[in-house]
Amino acid sequence: MAGIEIPHFCWHPDLPVDGNCRMCLVEIEKMPKLQIACNTVVSDGMVVRTTSEKAVQAHRTTLEFLLVNHPIDCPVCDQAGECYLQDQYMEHGLHDSKIQPEEKVRKRKVVDLGPIMLDAERCVLCSRCLRFEANVTGTNSFEFVNRGDHMQISTFENRPITHNYAGNLADVCPVGALLSHDFRFKMRVWFLEATDSVCPGCSTGCNIFIDHRDGEAQRLRPRRNVEVNKSWMCDIGRKEYKEIALDTRVTAARVRGTSGWEGASVPTALDTLADRLREAGTASAFLATPQATNEDLFAFRTLAEKVGGMLDFRVGDPQDKVRVLEDSVLLRADRNPNTQGCLDQGLGRTGVKEILAACAAGKVGALVLQGPELLRSAEALDALGRVPFVAVMATREEPLLDRAHLVLPAAMWAEVDGTFTNYQRRVQRIRRAFAAPGSATPRWQMAAGVSTRLGTPLPAATARDVFALLARAVPDYAGLDFKTVGAGGRGLPAGPEQIATQEARA
Ligand code: SF4
Numbered sequence: 001m002a003g004i005e006i007p008h009f010c011w012h013p014d015l016p017v018d019g020n021c022r023m024c025l026v027e028i029e030k031m032p033k034l035q036i037a038c039n040t041v042v043s044d045g046m047v048v049r050t051t052s053e054k055a056v057q058a059h060r061t062t063l064e065f066l067l068v069n070h071p072i073d074c075p076v077c078d079q080a081g082e083c084y085l086q087d088q089y090m091e092h093g094l095h096d097s098k099i100q101p102e103e104k105v106r107k108r109k110v111v112d113l114g115p116i117m118l119d120a121e122r123c124v125l126c127s128r129c130l131r132f133e134a135n136v137t138g139t140n141s142f143e144f145v146n147r148g149d150h151m152q153i154s155t156f157e158n159r160p161i162t163h164n165y166a167g168n169l170a171d172v173c174p175v176g177a178l179l180s181h182d183f184r185f186k187m188r189v190w191f192l193e194a195t196d197s198v199c200p201g202c203s204t205g206c207n208i209f210i211d212h213r214d215g216e217a218q219r220l221r222p223r224r225n226v227e228v229n230k231s232w233m234c235d236i237g238r239k240e241y242k243e244i245a246l247d248t249r250v251t252a253a254r255v256r257g258t259s260g261w262e263g264a265s266v267p268t269a270l271d272t273l274a275d276r277l278r279e280a281g282t283a284s285a286f287l288a289t290p291q292a293t294n295e296d297l298f299a300f301r302t303l304a305e306k307v308g309g310m311l312d313f314r315v316g317d318p319q320d321k322v323r324v325l326e327d328s329v330l331l332r333a334d335r336n337p338n339t340q341g342c343l344d345q346g347l348g349r350t351g352v353k354e355i356l357a358a359c360a361a362g363k364v365g366a367l368v369l370q371g372p373e374l375l376r377s378a379e380a381l382d383a384l385g386r387v388p389f390v391a392v393m394a395t396r397e398e399p400l401l402d403r404a405h406l407v408l409p410a411a412m413w414a415e416v417d418g419t420f421t422n423y424q425r426r427v428q429r430i431r432r433a434f435a436a437p438g439s440a441t442p443r444w445q446m447a448a449g450v451s452t453r454l455g456t457p458l459p460a461a462t463a464r465d466v467f468a469l470l471a472r473a474v475p476d477y478a479g480l481d482f483k484t485v486g487a488g489g490r491g492l493p494a495g496p497e498q499i500a501t502q503e504a505r506a
């Protein structure tokens with residue numbers, strides 16, 4: 001907190017203190033022996049020396065002790081570049097080892113624990129993994145076996161880790177003893193660039209880093225936010241990056257002509273959409289998606305209001321969601337990152353049932369879908385068949401897109417700037433990490449493009465501008481901008497829908 005670095009292995013901001021590694025020794029005036037900083041409470045007038053000769057010597061000695069039996073296989077270790085042992089050796093150790101390689105105690109290597117690989121030789125016995133399992137997931141998979149220099153970390157009978165938070169074990173392990181199977185041998189970490197973002201996997205909105213190289217996401221890591229996810233994220237969310245690089249991404253627009261699909265540029269496709277909306281007028285309907293950012297929703301809502309069509313965002317029976325996997329750690333049944341944003345912007349006004357009834361009755365001349373969810377609904381099939389023009393913004397190719405007449409390529413969450421509002425009603429920033437493939441475009445830009453063609457351009461050139469408009473239009477967002485939302489997000493007072501949800505969960 002004071003910006004003074006104290007070397008450590010076992011201390012972690014979101015785990016109980018254990019004080020076992022002795023790396024954080026400091027000299028405290030009036031105390032004869034060095035004390036561990038992680039378990040010493042600061043008191044008024046206390047004089048602490050973190051870089052005195054005695055403290056520095058203690059750091060060096062502790063490090064030498066920890067490295068006695070360490071295999072030093074940095075050249076083939078995936079932790080290299082983000083390893084506390086490496087970093088602290090370079091910063092505080094710099095001693096010559098007195099141990100010959102053949103004298104080292106050998107322990108188990110390459111133990112497959114499912115999503116995690118264990119190398120017991122690299123372990124510094126810090127117990128972070130034990131404490132994570134004991135205090136966060138309550139699963140207690142790990143134990144220390146044997147004693148003395150033969151002590152090592154193990155799961156009971158080498159059983160694999162089966163909970164949904166295994167990736168955090170690789171994150172909490174300060175060395176290369178626990179490594180992610182998914183990221184193993186994929187990339188040296190110093191090639192990666194990290195962009196702050198928010199996981200789109202559910203309505204919790206865990207804060208994350210997108211680690212990427214050459215325009216491709218390589219992994220997601222939790223970014224600490226004590227108000228939302230502390231230092232954790234779930235394994236379902238961790239895999240979200242795989243969706244971005246799929247070769248089935250929609251990368252170009254297409255319009256259905258008399259002889260089937262015809263490729264089109266995005267501006268031409270938007271011309272077509274604007275023409276059809278102009279013809280349909282109030283006999284049009286708009287269905288937003290809770291996968292979209294607040295900026296996307298605002299531009300979409302503005303377009304719907306300009307045209308005068310019906311508008312909603314809910315797809316499917318909310319009761320179904322109760323049966324979807326959720327847990328008491330982070331993962332929520334609502335797998336949309338921005339349901340709260342939809343509610344806050346008043347998008348649930350018409351009702352999907354009413355929209356489908358109007359479609360079935362032949363009263364809808366043009367239907368615009370901000371996401372493909374409705375196309376996947378079996379109940380909507382007949383109603384959609386009665387609509388002469390269905391436009392959909394999609395990120396991924398799927399056969400169901402053939403139910404539409406116009407497909408627009410949408411950029412994904414890692415390719416856009418914007419905000420999501422999580423279930424706590426916390427507005428959080430997502431940032432563009434790299435360019436979208438082909439002509440995929442942010443959804444707000446496409447909606448704004450249609451508004452321009454209909455004669456009412458949205459006065460916004462960037463997502464930041466759209467958010468500023470939103471903040472002027474939605475009272476609870478008043479005074480917010482990208483800067484005030486900041487890296488940690490901004491909590492809003494609980495709204496009625498959110499209170500109802502919280503009560504239902506309680
Ligand atoms: S495996 Fe990693 S986190 Fe677990 S005790 Fe060893 S060094 Fe610490």
Ligand code: SF4
Nearest residue numbers: 199201202206234237
């Ligand atoms: S809990 Fe939700 S938001 Fe957090 S990582 Fe998992 S899917 Fe993503």
Ligand code: FES
Nearest residue numbers: 008021022024038
């Ligand atoms: S960090 Fe203080 S003893 Fe490990």
